[in-house]
Amino acid sequence: MKRILFLACTLIMVAGSSLHAQTPAVKKAAQSVFTLTTFDKSGNIVGMSHGVFTGSQGEALAMWTPFVGADSAVVTDSKGVTMAVDALLGVNDIYDICKFRVKGKTVPVAGMAGSAAKGSKAWIVAYSVKKPEMQHVAIQDTEAFMDSLTYYLFDDNDVSSTSLGCPIVNDQGQLLGIMQRPKNGGRAFSTDARLSATLRLSALSINDNTLRKCGIRTALPSKSSDAVVTLMLASQRGDSALYATYIDEFITTFPTLPDGYNAKGEQEMIAGNYANAARNMETAIKVAENKDEAHYNYANLIYRKEVYVPEPKYKDWSLDKALQEAEAAYAINPLPVYKHLQGKIIYAKGDYQQAYDTFMSLTSTNLRGGELFYEAAQCRRQLNAPAEEIIQLLDSAVSAQPNDATAAPYILERGMAYDKAGKQRKAFIDYCAYDSLMRGRASHSFYYMKFQCENKIRLYQQALNDIAHAIVLNRTEPTYYAEMASLQLKVGQYEQAIKTTDLALQLTDKYSDLYIIRGVCFGEMSKTEEALQALQKAKELGDDRADELISKYQK
Numbered sequence: 001m002k003r004i005l006f007l008a009c010t011l012i013m014v015a016g017s018s019l020h021a022q023t024p025a026v027k028k029a030a031q032s033v034f035t036l037t038t039f040d041k042s043g044n045i046v047g048m049s050h051g052v053f054t055g056s057q058g059e060a061l062a063m064w065t066p067f068v069g070a071d072s073a074v075v076t077d078s079k080g081v082t083m084a085v086d087a088l089l090g091v092n093d094i095y096d097i098c099k100f101r102v103k104g105k106t107v108p109v110a111g112m113a114g115s116a117a118k119g120s121k122a123w124i125v126a127y128s129v130k131k132p133e134m135q136h137v138a139i140q141d142t143e144a145f146m147d148s149l150t151y152y153l154f155d156d157n158d159v160s161s162t163s164l165g166c167p168i169v170n171d172q173g174q175l176l177g178i179m180q181r182p183k184n185g186g187r188a189f190s191t192d193a194r195l196s197a198t199l200r201l202s203a204l205s206i207n208d209n210t211l212r213k214c215g216i217r218t219a220l221p222s223k224s225s226d227a228v229v230t231l232m233l234a235s236q237r238g239d240s241a242l243y244a245t246y247i248d249e250f251i252t253t254f255p256t257l258p259d260g261y262n263a264k265g266e267q268e269m270i271a272g273n274y275a276n277a278a279r280n281m282e283t284a285i286k287v288a289e290n291k292d293e294a295h296y297n298y299a300n301l302i303y304r305k306e307v308y309v310p311e312p313k314y315k316d317w318s319l320d321k322a323l324q325e326a327e328a329a330y331a332i333n334p335l336p337v338y339k340h341l342q343g344k345i346i347y348a349k350g351d352y353q354q355a356y357d358t359f360m361s362l363t364s365t366n367l368r369g370g371e372l373f374y375e376a377a378q379c380r381r382q383l384n385a386p387a388e389e390i391i392q393l394l395d396s397a398v399s400a401q402p403n404d405a406t407a408a409p410y411i412l413e414r415g416m417a418y419d420k421a422g423k424q425r426k427a428f429i430d431y432c433a434y435d436s437l438m439r440g441r442a443s444h445s446f447y448y449m450k451f452q453c454e455n456k457i458r459l460y461q462q463a464l465n466d467i468a469h470a471i472v473l474n475r476t477e478p479t480y481y482a483e484m485a486s487l488q489l490k491v492g493q494y495e496q497a498i499k500t501t502d503l504a505l506q507l508t509d510k511y512s513d514l515y516i517i518r519g520v521c522f523g524e525m526s527k528t529e530e531a532l533q534a535l536q537k538a539k540e541l542g543d544d545r546a547d548e549l550i551s552k553y554q555k
Helices: 002-019 024-032 193-198 224-235 240-253 258-270 274-287 291-308 319-332 336-349 352-364 370-382 387-399 405-420 424-438 444-456 460-473 478-490 494-505 512-524 528-540 545-554
Strands: 033-039 045-053 059-062 072-076 082-092 097-102 121-125 134-138 141-145 149-153 167-169 175-178 189-191
Touching (some): 024 121, 175 193, 224 240, 224 258, 258 274, 258 291, 336 370, 370 387, 387 405, 405 444, 444 478, 460 478, 478 494, 512 528, 512 545
Antiparallel strands (some): 082 097, 121 134, 121 167
8 A cells, every 4th residue: 555655656746847847948048058257357267157148149148247347258158169258238237237249159048038927937047068957946026127027036045156147948948037146145036138138339338337347348339320439439548459349340340331441541551551551441432332431531541641641651642642532522422521621632732722712612611610711821821921811811710610619729820820920919819818718728838929929018927927837837948947037037036037047957057048147137136256157157158148248247
């Protein structure tokens, strides 16, 4: 009787177990599981976990925690193949979820599951290159979030630390989430895997504070306009290798957009690889949908090389070639910006009248602005036009801009034109306006120029203030000290002038002006011995003024 009862119980247990037998779909999910290892810059391990592939092109899902502080990462799939993590695709640090991409082809899990109810069963799919284990677990509780998503809670006794990051699937092998546990310990949980669909990259993701906690780069956004912005931001990071990676990805992802080829051509040009740069730009012209933009980019690249890096020469590039490309762009699409580039190239070729005519013709287009009138003024200056005509063009340049920092360069240029024409009071007004727009952040050379203007119109206190400002911005230029001391001497500030020369002589003892100023100051203060000593030093440095002054103060 007992034997019969034992057999009956055994049959019941077997039958119950078969109800939880792994389906083929669950077994197949094991092909999508991987191990994740992250490293810092020194190659030390930062974290280890698991994850699951969600796409066939390397897309994957894992916990975010192992990535924080890491500089690189690798995954090893169910066949033992190790692949490098290429880029981050999105992060939610609140739910500790990271979407990323590896370099290689991958076997994805069978899609995302809908919400599972409290009390229902699911499978934890473990990682193994041999025979992975499938653990049947009950969903103890659920919480709804973000309207349609579900947060799953489990009995912590059912979850070992080796299960963290492993996928949780339903009987159809569809992904519910990955097994997680709070960073500081606590109840096991899983965030709905469908949350990953909300993890998207924007144009500014490259500078996102959360994503930058990891040294692995972000991928390019899928939207081309966003990708162009990301490419530009990547160029400002100061990492040429990282920038090159973004450029290559851009070209692969958007092969008919000229932006990637232009960036590649520019990088090659900076490196001096002109043939490679030309090849990239010519490829853009062949494949780009907007061929006018490709011609324009090529023209601009050649123009900048010829003007700013004329040596060494590249046999296939010249200003004539640049002009040809700019004209080709304009022939396809007559945009004012293309004509503007033609004007700049023509100016660089030395045909100032034609360049002037080109710039002035554009002032009636939507490109009208201070730059055009400024460029026209430069043309007239090269043609030796009267100062009044040049100033009139610069007046137009200032008027064409709003009264903000964008007008500053043209106000400064007009001030310099007034100064050169002997109209120092008008120059002074423009210099003050420029200084105001720059909010005191102008260069030391500007304050020196302003000082010279003020000195001419006898605004001595303002002049002393500005030469002092120039010295603060550049403490190693002895000329500034000499100019300041000279003016202090002129207005009778003898002791201050001597102190100024003391500072200057700490920089150089070969500047005869400093000794002349010291000698005169000491002489006017009736300190004959110090005066003669200073003037003798000026004489030793070959200053012809010293003899006359020595004779004066020896009497």
